[in-house]
Amino acid sequence: MRGDGSATQGSGRVFLPDRPAPPGRGAGVSSRPVPADRPGGQARGRVHGRFDVGAFGLGGLGVLAFSVTLLATRVAVPVFGPWTVGFGRAVIAAALAGLALRLVPSPRPVGAEWRSLVVVAAGGVLGFPVFSALAMGHVPATRGAVVIGLLPAATAVYATVRGGERPSPAFWAAAGAGLVAVLAFVASTGAGLRPQPGDVLLLGAVVSAATAYGEGGRLARRLGGWQTICWALLVALPVTVPGALVAVVAHGTVDPTPTSVLAFAYVAAVSMLLGFFAWYAGLARGGVASVSQVQLAQPVLTLVWSWAFLGERVTTATLVAAAAVLACVALTRRTAVTAAPTPTPVPVRTSPPSPGPTVVAGTSVPSPGAPDTPARTDGGHAATPAA
Numbered sequence: 001m002r003g004d005g006s007a008t009q010g011s012g013r014v015f016l017p018d019r020p021a022p023p024g025r026g027a028g029v030s031s032r033p034v035p036a037d038r039p040g041g042q043a044r045g046r047v048h049g050r051f052d053v054g055a056f057g058l059g060g061l062g063v064l065a066f067s068v069t070l071l072a073t074r075v076a077v078p079v080f081g082p083w084t085v086g087f088g089r090a091v092i093a094a095a096l097a098g099l100a101l102r103l104v105p106s107p108r109p110v111g112a113e114w115r116s117l118v119v120v121a122a123g124g125v126l127g128f129p130v131f132s133a134l135a136m137g138h139v140p141a142t143r144g145a146v147v148i149g150l151l152p153a154a155t156a157v158y159a160t161v162r163g164g165e166r167p168s169p170a171f172w173a174a175a176g177a178g179l180v181a182v183l184a185f186v187a188s189t190g191a192g193l194r195p196q197p198g199d200v201l202l203l204g205a206v207v208s209a210a211t212a213y214g215e216g217g218r219l220a221r222r223l224g225g226w227q228t229i230c231w232a233l234l235v236a237l238p239v240t241v242p243g244a245l246v247a248v249v250a251h252g253t254v255d256p257t258p259t260s261v262l263a264f265a266y267v268a269a270v271s272m273l274l275g276f277f278a279w280y281a282g283l284a285r286g287g288v289a290s291v292s293q294v295q296l297a298q299p300v301l302t303l304v305w306s307w308a309f310l311g312e313r314v315t316t317a318t319l320v321a322a323a324a325v326l327a328c329v330a331l332t333r334r335t336a337v338t339a340a341p342t343p344t345p346v347p348v349r350t351s352p353p354s355p356g357p358t359v360v361a362g363t364s365v366p367s368p369g370a371p372d373t374p375a376r377t378d379g380g381h382a383a384t385p386a387a
Contacts, residue, residue, distance in 0.1 A: 055286025058225075059294040062279025067301035069271040070144045071309060074136040075263035079256055082137055083247035085264060086130035090233060090240040092265075093272035097230035106227045113223065114235075119215045120228065121236035127208025129272065131201050138198030142312050145302035147202045149325045151213075152293045153179050154206055158214030159288035167289050174331035178296050181324030213292060216276075217283030225281030229273060296325045 076085050109117055135144055153175045159165045167175075212232075220228045282291045300322045306312040 052286045055282050055291050056294055058278045058282030058285065059291040060282075060297075062275050062277075062282060063295050063298050064301065065270050065275030065278070066295070067145075067298045068305055069267055070132065070136060070141045070148070070302055071305045072263040072266040072271070073133055074141045074310070076260050076267065077133055077136050079254055079260040080264060081247060081251040081254075082133040083130070084244065084251050085267065086133040087240050087243035087247055089129055089264070089268040089272050090125045090236055091244045092268035094233040094237050094240065096269060096273055097233040100226065101230050101234075106224065109223060109231055113219060116215050116219045117228070117232050117235045120212050120219065120232040122211070123208040124212030124216065124229070124276070125232055125236040125272075126239060128205045128212065129267075131205035131208060135198050135201035135205060138201065140312050141306045141310065142303055142314060142318055143198070144202055145299040145306070146318060146321050146325075147199060148206060148302075149178060149181070149296060149299045149321075150203075150206045151209055151298075152295045154210035155213045155292035155295075156289040158210050159217070159292070162214055162218070165287060165289045170331075171289070174328050175293065177331070178325045178328035181321050181328070184321060184324075213279075213283065214288050216280050217288035217292075220280040220284035225279070225284060226277040228280050229276035233273070293328070296328050300326050 073085060080088070132144070156167060156171070156175055160167060216228050216232070223231065282294075285291075303314055303318060303322055307314050
C-alpha cells in the first residue's frame with residue numbers, strides 16, 4: 001500500500017481509488033486494475049507514435065469481423081426486413097452479452113460510466129445497425145463499403161473533441177487524403193456529391209458508429225473491451241426489445257433460407273458482439289484516433305467478400321478508391337497521436353478511522369499502556385482532608 005492510498009502489485013498494475021470496492025476487497029480502494037500507463041496511472045498524456053502490434057492486431061481482428069457486416073446485412077434484409085435485422089440483432093447479442101457477464105463476473109458501471117454506456121448504445125447498438133440495414137435496401141454493399149470509409153476520420157474527430165487526444169498534422173493529412181478518396185469514389189459513380197437516399201442513411205451510420213467507437217474506446221480503458229459492449233447491449237434493451245417485436249409483427253410471415261439465417265446470426269453474434277471484444281480492446285490499448293484508422297482497410301475486405309459471395313461488380317473506380325484509403329492506413333500508422341492528459345489519483349483512506357475514546361469535560365484520557373484508574377469526580381482538584 002502506498003502513501004497516497006492506492007495499492008500496487010509487483011506487475012506494475014495500479015488499483016485506482018476511484019470507487020468503493022465490493023465487500024471483502026477493502027474499503028475505499030477500487031478493485032479494478034488499471035495499467036500504470038493508462039488514464040489514472042499517471043498525470044501526463046502518452047504519445048502513440050510507436051507501432052503497437054497488440055493494439056493494431058486487436059483492431060485488425062475487429063475490422064475483419066466488421067468487414068462482413070454489410071455483406072451479411074444485404075443478404076438478411078430481403079428476407080427478414082431492415083427493422084427486424086436492425087433491432088433483432090441487438091436483442092440476440094444482448095442475450096449472449098448477459099450470459100457472458102453472468103459467467104464472468106465483472107464490476108458494475110458506476111456514475112458517469114452509465115452515461116457513456118447510453119452514448120455507446122445509442123450509436124453502436126441502435127444507430128449503426130438500423131441505418132446500415134435501411135441503407136442496404138437502396139445501395140449495393142460495394143458502394144456502402146467505400147462510403148463507410150469515412151468512419152475512421154469521423155472517429156478521430158470524435159476522439160479529439162470528446163476524448164482530448166491530439167493527433168499530429170501528419171495524421172490529419174493522411175486521414176484527409178482518405179476522405180478525399182472516398183468523396184472522389186462517390187462522385188465517380190454517377191451520382192456526383194449530391195446525397196442520395198442510401199448515402200444519407202450511410203452517413204447516419206457513420207456518425208452513429210464514430211460516436212460509439214470514440215466513447216466506447218474511452219470507456220473500455222476502465223471497464224474493459226468486452227464488458228463495454230456487453231453493458232451497452234443491456235442498456236439498449238428497453239428500446240431494442242419493443243422495436244424488434246413491432247418489426248417482426250409488421251413484417252409478417254418470412255420464408256428464411258439457410259443463407260439468410262446464417263447472415264442474420266453473423267450480424268447478431270459477430271458484428272454486434274464478438275467483433276467489438278477485439279475492437280474496443282484495441283482502441284483502449286493503442287488510442288482511439290490511431291487504431292481507428294485501421295478501419296480504412298475495411299472497404300477492401302468488403303469489396304472482396306461482395307465480389308466473391310454476392311457476385312457484385314467491382315469497377316475500376318471502386319478499386320482505385322479502395323487502394324487509396326488502404327494507403328492511408330500505412331500513413332496514419334506512422335504518425336503520432338498524443339493521448340489526453342490524465343489526472344493523478346486522489347489519495348483516499350483505505351479504511352475508515354477508528355473512533356477515539358469519548359472525552360467528557362472534567363475527565364482525563366489514559367495514555368496507551370497506562371494502568372486503568374478510576375475516573376476523577378472532583379473536577380480534577382485534589383481532595384482536601386477534613387479538618
